[in-house]
Amino acid sequence: MFKTFRPGGIHPSENKLTAGSKIRGLPIPGQVSIPMNQHIGASPKILVEKGDMVKVGQLIAQEEGFISANIHSSVSGKVLKVDAVVDMSGYKRKAITIKVEGDEWLEEIDTSTELVKEISLERHEIVRKINESGIVGMGGATFPSHVKLMLPRGKKAEYLIVNGAECEPYITCDHRLMLEDPESIIEGIKVVMKALGVKKTIIGIEDNKPDAIKILKKLLSKQKKISVGTLKSKYPQGAEKQLIYALTSRVVPSGGLPMDIGVVVLNVGTISSIANIFKTGLPVTERIVTVTGNGVNNPNNLLVRLGTSFEDCVNACDGLKDNVEKIISGGPMMGVAQSNLQATINEGTTAILVLDKKEAKVVHPENCIRCGSCIYACPIGLMPLSIAATADKGDFDLAEKLGAKDCIECGICTYICPSRRSLVQSIRLAKSILNKRRI
Amino acid sequence: MEGKFRVSSSPHIIAPRSTSQIMRDVFIALLPSAIIGVFMFGTQAFYVLLAATFSAIFTEYAIVKMFKRSGKVSDVSAAVTGLLLGMNLPSTVPLWIPILGSMFAIIIVKQAFGGLGHNFMNPALAGRAFLVACWPARLLGSAFVEARELGSIAVSSTTIDATSYATPLVSLKAGTIILPDSLLSLFIGNVGGCIGDVSSVALLIGGLYLIFKKVITWRIPTIYILTVFVGTFFLDGFSILTSTAHVLAGGLLLGAFFMATDYTTSPITKKGQLIFAFGCGLLTVIIRLYGGYPEGVSYAILLMNIVAPLVERYTRPKIFGEVALNA
Structure with missing residues (x-):
């Protein structure tokens, strides 16, 4: 039996339309808009002004505050404007818009295609370099990676877990990466293992990607410290706590972090980009984006420069069909709906999902019949119906007692509810109010 | 900036199964037993089931309309309640009994507490309890008639003797010795009792169907x-x-x-x-x-x-x- 988490979980139709399409490089767009809030945490300090010329890899915003990240230009050209634009979250946020001119790289970047240099750096030097690169979690959570690697005093990491589960339906960017550039993942793992001083790494991959499992197992056949863990295809297998439990049987305490139980989790995309940083000296300037869904003419996996607009990506896939209902940044379970195609790709944009009217059905809530589906499917063991009901009544104290803050917002409860109730949405409301209270 | 596409909070897809489908499955699962009941007790049983089911549907519809409730009749849940109530009655009752029972179940037990999902007792059972409390003579004891013999399946006459004109339970209570033959009748449904509870095999089929369909x-x-x-x-x-x-x-x-x-x-x-x-x-x-x-x-x-x-x-x-x- 393959490894998995408990309790709960579901297995929606996978719809991995693009599992077989090779990653296609998207030509550099005419203009990019790089969001300053692409990561979780504080906004960085902007270093450029309108009219400045920038090169690929140039630092354009510097981290500021406890959890923050550097941002580098993904293109070369002229800064058109530094202002607030509506980003993928739907809120207006600071962004730097650059008009592309040529493709000029910073001098210190090694553009030769030669593989990995021997990593002779010390632990703290590795962490510093990752810190400078400003890389954030590329699985979608966009948590600054260097923060994960800076172990608190007295804590020791025992496991590095590499997340290749890709449990969200439709998305295939990690799958394709594992197939097309598995070496970079292994190199990245070695770098991070050294930085953390861990002796054991497990790459977790769902069993619906047997080709990726096979390739990585073959490459790792002589490795004793790095192994591949085959996971049951089940959502949310790639959620941090669920992944850790499935692979190590360790439980992240409620309200705690993986570090509390000696585990660091990084996405395969992040790991591969880290390898790239040490290979070329180039910070993250591009990522793989799955453009998919029945509303797009030619679903594809694209390699795009950060800051490229959704519109450019969709056009590269022969545009939208007529019956489009929703555009989503990310997967169908946790992604963020877009009102238009103006948002731009950031480090955490795994996919642009275009759902047609059939896929994104409009539903109307009915009375809860207490069937219990949401309880049995909740991966945290919560009673979503009760939390949602108390939140709807405005009793947030009770919602907290029922575990509202433990909710990971995976969306399973709303997905599974036969009465089409907006359970996770009500729980989200409770969470945001409870979080505000704490401050 | 003009919004062109629908925006809502995640998740953006939903599971195919709806409440109506669940209720439909329950209704379907009840049918084998209901059909055997009608076969055993004749057309009178059929009318009882029909009266119970349709009066429940109609009452639900009327209440939802009258109080502008959001509930949909398509929920089939009212039909399930009505059918269940009918199946819990002997076939000899006059038709106003199932109608009154269904109305009580829907109005008092279900809708008065907020409709679907809010009742604190099973409406069909509460409806039956109400009827038993008010008209015990029509629902208990002599109300039960013997099920007619299944033509093709040979059942020894001693079995029928053991259970005729008394439900198997009354016999059990009276201390009648149970013979393997009478167990067979119980299993098939060739016994006295309520319309819907005579055939164990039909109920098992329905129950297993519900488990198979993951309804229960x-x-x-x-x-x-x-x-x-x-x-x-x-x-x-x-x-x-x-x-x-x-x-x-x-x-x-x-x-x-x-x-x-x-x-x-x-x-x-x-x-x-x-x-x-x-x-x-x-x-x-x-x-x-x-x-x-x-x-x-x-x-x-x-x-x-x-x-x-x-x-x-x-x-x-x-x-x-x-x-x-x-x-």
């Missing part, structure tokens, strides 16, 4: 039935035959698969369901062996319905990561 789980039916079997074994003569008769007779299977499993009135937690089912079983045994009625299922379930919220409160599932924090 094994928990409540299995524990309920097991408790009754073990309980009657120890308290009613250490006879496997008698215990089996207790399981197959008197609507236990109908109650265990279709009424104790009612979502709204049973605990929602897995552990709670085990306790609930055990309680149903225990009460059924006690009422059957020591109570005034020969039949214990409906009151056992109704009583457990009332304690279900309490059971649920003390059986909340463990939150992932909770223990580790306390350790």
